[in-house]
Amino acid sequence: KAGVTQTPRYLIKTRGQQVTLSCSPISGHRSVSWYQQTPGQGLQFLFEYFSETQRNKGNFPGRFSGRQFSNSRSEMNVSTLELGDSALYLCASSLNRGSPGGYTFGSGTRLTVV
Amino acid sequence: AQTVTQSQPEMSVQEAETVTLSCTYDTSENNYYLFWYKQPPSRQMILVIRQEAYKQQNATENRFSVNFQKAAKSFSLKISDSQLGDTAMYFCAFMKQTGNTGKLIFGQGTTLQVKP
Numbered sequence: 400k401a402g403v404t405q406t407p408r409y410l411i412k413t414r415g416q417q418v419t420l421s422c423s424p425i426s427g428h429r430s431v432s433w434y435q436q437t438p439g440q441g442l443q444f445l446f447e448y449f450s451e452t453q454r455n456k457g458n459f460p461g462r463f464s465g466r467q468f469s470n471s472r473s474e475m476n477v478s479t480l481e482l483g484d485s486a487l488y489l490c491a492s493s494l495n496r497g498s499p500g501g502y503t504f505g506s507g508t509r510l511t512v513v
Numbered sequence: 514a515q516t517v518t519q520s521q522p523e524m525s526v527q528e529a530e531t532v533t534l535s536c537t538y539d540t541s542e543n544n545y546y547l548f549w550y551k552q553p554p555s556r557q558m559i560l561v562i563r564q565e566a567y568k569q570q571n572a573t574e575n576r577f578s579v580n581f582q583k584a585a586k587s588f589s590l591k592i593s594d595s596q597l598g599d600t601a602m603y604f605c606a607f608m609k610q611t612g613n614t615g616k617l618i619f620g621q622g623t624t625l626q627v628k629p
Contacts, residue, residue, distance in 0.1 A: 430615055442604065442619040455616050471524055487556060497614030501548050504558035 401426065403505035404490050411511045417478040420508045424471050424492030429462060430454075431473040433465060436487040445488075448473050449496050477510075485512045515540040517607050519620035526595045527628050533580075534590045534623050536605030542566075544610035547581065547588045548617070553601040561603070563589065566610070595627045 404423040412418050424431050432455075433445040447455040448467035465475040471492070477484055487509050491502035517538045526532035538547070549561040564572045564581050572579050576596075580589045593601055605620040 414618050432615060432617070434617075434619075442617075444539060444616045444618070447615040449615065455614075457616070470602045491558070491617075493615075497546075497608065497610055499546055499563065499610075501546070501560050501608075501618060502549075503560065506555065506557040509556075 403490055403503050404503035405488075405490050405508050407508060408506065409509045409511075411513060412480050414480055414482060414512055416480050418478060418480060418510060419474055419476045420488055420490075420510070422473045422475075422490030422492075422505060424473070424490075425503055427491035428494055428497070428503075429471050430465055430493040430496045430502075431471060432491045432493075433473070433475050434489045434491065436489055436507070437461075437485075442489070445475065447496070454496065480512045482512050484510065486510060515542070515607050515609070515618050516619040517605055517618050519605055519623050520604075521623045522621070523624045523626070525626040525628055526592075528595055528597060530595055531591060531593045532549055532625065534592075534603050534605075534625065536588045536590070536620055538586050538588065538605070538607050538620075540586070540607065540609075542609055546577075546608045546610060548606040548608070549577070549579070549588075549590045550604045550606060550619075551599075552602045552604065552622075553598075558604070562590065592625075597627050597629060599625065600627045601625060 432447040446459040493505045606617045
């Protein structure tokens with residue numbers, strides 16, 4: 400059974416550009432969440448999608464957005480990149496919202512903004 | 514708002530020994546889940562163990578066990594017979610069971626080094 404797949408693994412972008420990250424959840428999983436991980440702020444929740452609808456959103460500016468497709472694959476987009484957006488972006492999937500089985504994480508996308 | 518606190522930024526243990534990582538949390542919820550995740554240098558977060566708040570019995574997964582004290586809002590992780598492969602960053606996480614669920618709230622993490 401394939402795990403959560405995130406692409407690309409590494410990304411270098413210039414300040415002001417925009418970026419799109421992709422996440423393919425485990426087959427059958429319908430809830431997808433995104434997290435930003437930085438040394439200073441730790442792991443912070445970005446948003447959660449279920450049935451193609453954003454169900455939950457963290458405290459991030461509107462430059463951060465996402466979507467989920469009918470096959471549960473998800474993308475997140477960051478526009479007008481800032482140096483502070485450099486981070487590891489992790490995607491996680493679960494069978495359903497609030498599943499007691501917890502969330503399975505991908506290996507992340509390391510974004511560097513220069 | 515819920516918060517999760519891990520008061521030990523770094524810990525070390527000798528191979529084959531036992532180590533306990535601490536975690537406390539704050540919530541007004543009665544129904545929730547608690548998790549311990551492990552993040553090795555490969556950076557993939559791996560679920561180690563989970564606990565449902567309504568269950569009084571402490572969860573156990575092989576060498577990993579928890580001490581869940583609901584009244585004290587404490588959720589510590591015990592690793593027995595530590596192995597070199599246990600070297601990683603460990604995160605304690607909280608998730609509401611109902612309502613605004615689907616969001617994990619993480620502690621700041623504890624870096625564990627297992628020494629040969």
